[in-house]
Each structure stands twice: as C-alpha cells, then as structure tokens.
Amino acid sequence: MIKNNIVYMLNNISKIYEGRDVLSINQLSIQKGEIFCLVGPSGAGKSTLLRLLNFLEAPDQGEIKFLDQVYSQSKQPSLDIKRKVTTVFQRPALMTSSVVKNIAYPLKIRGEEVDYDQIDQLLIKLGLEDLKDQRADKLSGGEAQRVSLARALIFKPEVLLLDEPTSNLDPANIKIIEDIIIDYIKTNKTTIVMVTHNLFQAKRLADRVGLLHDGSFIEVKEKEGFFNNPEQELTKDYLAGRLIC
Amino acid sequence: MDLLIEGLQEAISLLITFDPRVINIILTSLQVTGTALFFAALIGIPLGAFLGLSDFPGKSIIEAVLYTGMGFPPVAIGLLVFITFSSAGPFGFLNWLFTTRAMIIAQIIISFPLVAGFTMTAVNSVDSNLLLQLKALGATKRQVVLAILKESRLGVLVSVIAGFGAIISEVGAVMMVGGNIERSTRVLTTAIVLETRKGNFGLAISFGIILLTITFVVNFCMSILPGRGGRND
Numbered sequence: 001m002i003k004n005n006i007v008y009m010l011n012n013i014s015k016i017y018e019g020r021d022v023l024s025i026n027q028l029s030i031q032k033g034e035i036f037c038l039v040g041p042s043g044a045g046k047s048t049l050l051r052l053l054n055f056l057e058a059p060d061q062g063e064i065k066f067l068d069q070v071y072s073q074s075k076q077p078s079l080d081i082k083r084k085v086t087t088v089f090q091r092p093a094l095m096t097s098s099v100v101k102n103i104a105y106p107l108k109i110r111g112e113e114v115d116y117d118q119i120d121q122l123l124i125k126l127g128l129e130d131l132k133d134q135r136a137d138k139l140s141g142g143e144a145q146r147v148s149l150a151r152a153l154i155f156k157p158e159v160l161l162l163d164e165p166t167s168n169l170d171p172a173n174i175k176i177i178e179d180i181i182i183d184y185i186k187t188n189k190t191t192i193v194m195v196t197h198n199l200f201q202a203k204r205l206a207d208r209v210g211l212l213h214d215g216s217f218i219e220v221k222e223k224e225g226f227f228n229n230p231e232q233e234l235t236k237d238y239l240a241g242r243l244i245c
Numbered sequence: 246m247d248l249l250i251e252g253l254q255e256a257i258s259l260l261i262t263f264d265p266r267v268i269n270i271i272l273t274s275l276q277v278t279g280t281a282l283f284f285a286a287l288i289g290i291p292l293g294a295f296l297g298l299s300d301f302p303g304k305s306i307i308e309a310v311l312y313t314g315m316g317f318p319p320v321a322i323g324l325l326v327f328i329t330f331s332s333a334g335p336f337g338f339l340n341w342l343f344t345t346r347a348m349i350i351a352q353i354i355i356s357f358p359l360v361a362g363f364t365m366t367a368v369n370s371v372d373s374n375l376l377l378q379l380k381a382l383g384a385t386k387r388q389v390v391l392a393i394l395k396e397s398r399l400g401v402l403v404s405v406i407a408g409f410g411a412i413i414s415e416v417g418a419v420m421m422v423g424g425n426i427e428r429s430t431r432v433l434t435t436a437i438v439l440e441t442r443k444g445n446f447g448l449a450i451s452f453g454i455i456l457l458t459i460t461f462v463v464n465f466c467m468s469i470l471p472g473r474g475g476r477n478d
C-alpha cells in the first residue's frame with residue numbers, strides 16, 4: 001500500500017457524548033478513490049464518524065491524519081482543507097431559493113466563479129433540468145436529494161461523505177443517485193465514504209465494507225470477503241439480519 | 246358625533262393643504278423612529294442571530310434579560326434615559342435632553358430587545374440540519390449566519406416591524422425625554438396628546454389618521470418586500 005494513497009488514517013479515536021463513549025476506533029484507513037461502505041445497526045456511531053471525517057466535530061482523543069497532516073481535538077484543519085470534504089445527509093437540507101442557487105452556493109461561498117453550463121450539465125445528468133428555477137423547498141424527497149447531491153458534486157470535493165443518502169427514496173431515485181456516484185468516481189479521483197443500511201447497495205457500490213458496532217469496527221474488508229467470508233460472529237449475525245441495536 | 250365629523254373634515258383639509266405644522270411633525274416622527282429603528286436593527290438582528298445560533302453557559306440569563314426588555318414599560322425607559330442625560334446624569338454634558346437625540350436613544354432601547362427577541366425566535370426555527378449542512382458545504386461562521394438569516398427573513402422582517410410598531414406609537418418616553426417642543430421634538434404621538442388637551446380635535450384626529458396611515462403603509466411595504474419568499478408561507 002503506497003502511503004500517498006491514503007486519504008484518512010485514524011488512530012485511537014474516541015468520541016464521548018454526555019460521558020458515554022459512542023465511538024472508539026483503534027485504526028482505520030480510507031484509500032484514495034475508493035468507495036468505503038460503512039454499515040452497522042443504528043446508534044453504532046456511523047453518523048458521528050462522518051462528522052469527524054468532515055471535521056464538523058473534533059474527536060475527544062486520538063488523531064485523524066488527513067492528506068498527510070495530523071489533526072486532533074487541539075488541532076483542526078484550516079478552512080481550505082475542510083473545504084475539500086463534504087457530506088450529503090439522509091434528509092436533504094436545501095435553502096428556500098431556486099434549485100440553481102442551491103447548487104451554486106458552495107461555489108459562491110468559496111468565492112469561485114459559477115459556471116452555469118456546468119450546473120446545467122449536472123442537472124441533466126440528474127434529471128433535474130426542468131426544475132432548475134423551481135424553489136428547492138417545493139421539491140419531492142427524491143428531487144431534493146438529487147439537488148443535495150448536485151450541490152455536493154459541483155465543487156468537486158476530494159472526499160464525499162454520504163450518510164444514508166438513499167434510505168428515504170424509491171428505487172428509481174436510488175438508481176439515479178447510485179449511477180451518478182459511479183459515474184462521478186470514474187471521472188474524478190473522489191474518495192467516498194457511504195453509510196448505508198441497504199446491503200444490496202453496499203454490494204453494488206463498495207470497494208471495501210466496514211461494520212461498525214457500538215462505536216467500534218468489528219470487521220473491515222474488501223467487499224467480496226466481507227460478504228462471502230466474514231470472520232467475525234457479529235458480522236455473520238449482521239449479514240443474516242440478526243443484529244439489532 | 247358632530248365633533249368627530251368636524252374633526253375629520255378639518256383633518257382632511259389640513260392634510261390636502263400640506264399644512265407646514267403637520268408636515269414638520271410627520272418628518273420629525275419619521276426621522277426619530279427611522280433612525281432609532283436603523284440602530285435597533287443594527288444591534289438587534291446580529292444579537293438575535295448570535296443568541297439563536299450559539300450555545301454558551303449563561304445564555305438563558307441573557308435570554309431572560311432580553312425577554313424582560315421586550316416587555317419593559319417604555320415610560321420606565323424614558324425615565325432612565327431622562328436621568329442619564331439630565332444635567333446631573335453621567336451623560337448630562339452632552340446636552341441631549343429635550344433633543345431628538347435623547348428620543349432616538351430611548352426608542353433604540355425600547356425597540357432593540359423586540360428586534361433581537363423576534364430574530365432569535367426566527368433563527369431558532371430554521372431546520373437545525375441546515376446549519377450542519379452549511380458547515381459541511383464549507384461555509385464559514387459568518388456565511389452560516391448570513392444564510393440562516395436569509396432563510397428566516399420573514400421572521401426577521403416581523404422583528405423589525407414589531408420594533409417599528411412599538412416606537413412609532415409610543416408617547417410616554419418621547420414626551421419625557423423630548424419635551425414635545427414645537428418644530429423641534431414634537432412627534433405625532435405627543436402632538437395628539439397636546440392637541441386633544443387643547444380641544445383641537447381636528448388637528449388631533451388628523452395626526453391620528455397620519456399615524457395610522459404611516460403604520461399601515463410601512464407594514465404593508467415590509468410585508469410585500471420579500472415577495473412570496475420565505476419558509477413560513
């Protein structure tokens with residue numbers, strides 16, 4: 001494994017909420033250009049981990065190495081570094097302005113010129129071209145989530161974090177979103193960490209899969225190995241639908 | 246009833262002839278309240294946004310003070326400003342008492358808690374997921390605050406209208422610190438009191454009509470300003 005191919009390296013991370021250890025990760029690395037699927041029962045700490053990876057919160061202990069710099073509770077990355085990462089959440093939070101304005105927002109706050117042709121192309125790919133000037137708060141759930149994804153992709157983040165982006169959507173919308181993710185990662189060197197409850201989705205998209213349970217990783221493996229030869233009992237239970245939290 | 250009709254007739258003639266006494270009082274009212282509202286918004290909107298978006302120890306105390314300020318009797322504020330700017334008070338040397346400046350100060354103190362309080366409520370009601378999402382998109386603190394204020398623009402507008410309504414119609418404090426001096430500190434509300442006392446009902450009614458009209462027009466303009474935008478419609 002070449003050192004430069006590692007985007008994140010987590011060491012002895014712990015996150016405490018109200019005196020409770022909700023996350024404790026000995027070691028985890030995320031490789032450049034991979035789709036890492038994060039699975040696990042609800043309450044396992046998946047969303048918390050994504051907030052740490054997006055530097056929205058700092059760990060209480062441990063270090064996160066990101067693009068060869070080490071960060072911790074006492075040292076958070078600069079704005080420029082933070083801006084290389086973004087998250088699409090389960091429930092899209094759009095602003096009450098037009099679809100186009102929502103998508104242009106990340107560029108505007110970065111002081112970058114807005115390329116409206118590029119936005120149009122993205123809108124076409126996502127089947128949103130007719131909704132361009134519509135108010136974003138009037139969209140259906142699936143449309144809103146597609147806008148949310150477009151808003152994240154428009155500034156070409158180096159890391160895209162997806163927190164159950166399709167769990168509220170119908171199959172057609174799920175397909176559109178999965179297709180654009182696959183298409184996007186082929187043309188860009190983006191790294192994706194995706195939380196999903198849908199094991200079929202993980203099978204379709206993942207390079208590697210990690211099972212998080214009670215704040216710790218039980219098993220992290222290449223996709224084939226994870227699904228076909230799980231080593232841990234908890235993984236087997238999870239895959240068989242026996243793991244509830 | 247005759248009195249009212251006569252008063253109305255006189256009021257209309259005073260208005261259509263642009264009586265200089267009337268015009269002067271309207272302008273003073275608008276100038277004092279407009280200036281006060283500008284500063285109240287300047288203090289109140291950022292304060293309300295800050296309180297609505299941040300969490301720190303002692304925040305609830307500040308909120309309680311603010312809520313008290315929202316319901317504080319204007320006359321008491323008038324008294325406070327009077328004492329502060331009287332010759333024996335700490336700011337007596339400014340000689341602002343019985344000028345529009347003292348009136349503006351009083352009106353700022355009356356209205357900014359309203360602006361801040363309503364802004365805080367408006368900002369609080371914005372989806373908290375949006376806050377996290379904006380940060381995740383790379384917004385700085387300032388950009389987050391601006392975006393959230395924009396989201397709650399209708400509520401912020403209401404806060405300004407509430408502040409305006411409170412001071413344009415207020416009489417006790419401006420009477421006390423302004424002194425109701427003709428062509429200087431006389432505003433619509435103090436003029437109504439004075440003319441009623443003198444039995445000049447026509448004049449008093451015409452001021453009343455103007456006050457109502459201004460309040461209506463300002464409220465109307467503010468309510469159509471953001472178009473159909475806003476999340477509360």
Ligand SMILES: Nc1ncnc2c1ncn2[C@@H]1O[C@H](COP(=O)(O)OP(=O)(O)O)[C@@H](O)[C@H]1O
Nearest residue numbers: 017018022040041042043044045046047048049
């Ligand atoms: N801001 C918070 N304050 C307190 N507890 C929290 C907070 N966020 C998450 N938790 C707790 O941390 C645990 C992990 O939550 P989360 O990361 O959302 O799990 P998942 O996304 O895997 O369902 C849960 O028990 C949750 O209640």
Ligand SMILES: [Mg+2]
Nearest residue numbers: 046047048163
């Ligand atoms: Mg979650």
